[in-house]
Amino acid sequence: xxxxxxxxxxxxxxxxxxxxxxxxxxxxxxxxxxxxxxxxxxxxxxxxxxxxxxxxxxxxxxxxxxxxxxxxxxxxxxxxxxxxxxxxxxxxxxxxxxxxxxxxxxxxxxxxxxxxxxxxxxxxxxxxxxxxxxxxxxxxxxxxxxxxxxxxxxxxxxxxxxxxxxxxxxxxxxxxxxxxxxxxxxxxxxxxxxxxxxxxxxxxxxxxxxxxxxxxxxxxxx
Amino acid sequence: xxxxxxxxxxxxxxxxxxxxxxxxxxxxxxxxxxxxxxxxxxxxxxxxxxxxxxxxxxxxxxxxxxxxxxxxxxxxxxxxxxxxxxxxxxxxxxxxxxxxxxxxxxxxxxxxxxxxxxxxxxxxxxxxxxxxxxxxxxxxxxxxxxxxxxxxxxxxxxxxxxxxxxxxxxxxxxxxxxxxxxxxxxxxxxxxxxxxxxxxxxxxxxxxxxxxxxxxxxxxxx
DNA sequence: TCAAAAGTGTTGTGTGTACACCCATGT
DNA sequence: ACATGGGTGTACACACAACACTTTTGA
Numbered sequence: 001x002x003x004x005x006x007x008x009x010x011x012x013x014x015x016x017x018x019x020x021x022x023x024x025x026x027x028x029x030x031x032x033x034x035x036x037x038x039x040x041x042x043x044x045x046x047x048x049x050x051x052x053x054x055x056x057x058x059x060x061x062x063x064x065x066x067x068x069x070x071x072x073x074x075x076x077x078x079x080x081x082x083x084x085x086x087x088x089x090x091x092x093x094x095x096x097x098x099x100x101x102x103x104x105x106x107x108x109x110x111x112x113x114x115x116x117x118x119x120x121x122x123x124x125x126x127x128x129x130x131x132x133x134x135x136x137x138x139x140x141x142x143x144x145x146x147x148x149x150x151x152x153x154x155x156x157x158x159x160x161x162x163x164x165x166x167x168x169x170x171x172x173x174x175x176x177x178x179x180x181x182x183x184x185x186x187x188x189x190x191x192x193x194x195x196x197x198x199x200x201x202x203x204x205x206x207x208x209x210x211x212x213x214x215x216x217x218x219x220x221x222x
Numbered sequence: 223x224x225x226x227x228x229x230x231x232x233x234x235x236x237x238x239x240x241x242x243x244x245x246x247x248x249x250x251x252x253x254x255x256x257x258x259x260x261x262x263x264x265x266x267x268x269x270x271x272x273x274x275x276x277x278x279x280x281x282x283x284x285x286x287x288x289x290x291x292x293x294x295x296x297x298x299x300x301x302x303x304x305x306x307x308x309x310x311x312x313x314x315x316x317x318x319x320x321x322x323x324x325x326x327x328x329x330x331x332x333x334x335x336x337x338x339x340x341x342x343x344x345x346x347x348x349x350x351x352x353x354x355x356x357x358x359x360x361x362x363x364x365x366x367x368x369x370x371x372x373x374x375x376x377x378x379x380x381x382x383x384x385x386x387x388x389x390x391x392x393x394x395x396x397x398x399x400x401x402x403x404x405x406x407x408x409x410x411x412x413x414x415x416x417x418x419x420x421x422x423x424x425x426x427x428x429x430x431x432x433x434x435x436x437x438x439x440x441x442x443x444x
Numbered sequence: 445t446c447a448a449a450a451g452t453g454t455t456g457t458g459t460g461t462a463c464a465c466c467c468a469t470g471t
Numbered sequence: 472a473c474a475t476g477g478g479t480g481t482a483c484a485c486a487c488a489a490c491a492c493t494t495t496t497g498a
Contacts, residue, residue: 382476382477383477383478384476384477400476400477400478400479401478401479401480404478404479420477423475423476423477424474424475424476425474425475425476425477426475426476426477426478427477428476428477428478429477429478
């Protein structure tokens with residue numbers, strides 16, 4: 001039997017883009033302008049072009065929506081239930097991205113459709129099976145933060161130890177002991193104190209830290 | 223633009239089926255009977271039917287090749303480089319399966335093409351990018367054994383502590399301390415000693431262990 | 445002066461690792 | 472008798488968790 005005889009599913013990529021804004025974990029969603037699920041919020045994504053790699057498709061979507069390039073991006077999972085899209089068989093390869101909010105140039109104003117950041121744990125109803133995909137991504141995010149240091153990608157270039165701890169507390173939804181947390185983070189040897197401190201804060205200023213060079217490889221230990 | 227205008231990639235599943243035979247980690251390969259890569263060994267797999275889920279496609283392939291149903295099966299990764307198949311754009315969702323060799327009814331004899339178990343670390347050249355996929359699977363396998371207990375799926379119903387240790391030593395390619403290993407395994411509380419012992423062995427007989435009931439949930443802790 | 449986050453050490457508990465000898469059986 | 476894997480306990484190092492008070496700033 002010739003392979004061309006098989007009817008082919010459509011193939012898309014969807015991206016779960018996380019960032020931290022105002023000490024809250026946010027995810028980027030797009031309001032659909034077309035049926036099906038017109039008017040519902042959905043993960044950004046689109047069809048994979050016939051001659052581009054899956055990762056490039058994801059990067060392309062990412063750039064289109066946020067304007068950022070240098071982000072942490074990894075394949076998450078492939079969802080392919082036959083009825084997940086009412087129109088036709090669609091298989092989607094999901095990617096998840098971590099970006100720090102300073103790098104973002106959202107372009108919601110310039111476009112007809114709405115693009116917005118939502119609290120990752122309190123999104124509206126999502127189109128397709130995107131709720132399930134988001135939950136899967138949140139699970140992976142927790143896992144990644146527990147066993148790797150990729151979470152640091154969510155931070156700006158200069159940050160305080162308090163900001164890291166906040167980040168972890170948001171994502172794990174629990175408190176950590178300040179002394180133990182700082183000890184642990186510093187013992188990793190990935191960051192170093194700069195000579196600067198926070199300014200205009202209504203409390204004791206905090207030392208600003210930055211990543212040591214060559215974080216790239218170390219970050220991907222798993 | 224209508225979605226039907228996009229040329230669609232073909233979608234397949236490939237399965238990395240691991241088992242342990244004679245204290246060696248084995249992977250199931252099939253010799254290709256058609257071009258491209260005719261005569262080369264490859265991972266079992268095939269096209270996803272338009273109305274079946276990805277996991278069902280993987281299960282179908284698994285049953286077709288090995289006759290087994292009750293196995294550990296999980297999605298591994300999706301490979302989609304544009305040129306990975308010389309004929310056309312093919313995206314493959316890989317799955318990896320752990321089965322214990324007692325359950326297998328290989329059907330290589332009845333088929334025209336060859337099916338065989340190979341040492342997972344010493345396979346011949348593989349078709350397509352299957353070498354890369356296999357290496358990815360081996361990496362995941364190590365990881366799974368380190369952080370979960372799914373590796374026990376590779377064992378028969380009754381087994382000795384030495385067999386578990388062998389399994390781990392094969393996969394990690396290093397030796398473990400016998401006392402520490404046994405302590406660790408027993409402390410998990412997942413297995414219990416049966417009243418039986420091994421027979422006809424040229425050394426002191428070993429106690430046979432079996433899984434406690436309700437292993438199902440515990441096994442999937444991550 | 446008050447609120448709010450920054451900053452700082454010690455102690456106990458549990459987990460992983462290193463290590464050596466006798467036992468039961470088949471040949 | 473000997474070869475082979477089965478079976479067992481202790482001691483040290485290290486990572487993690489619990490815990491409270493002083494400091495510096497803006498309002």
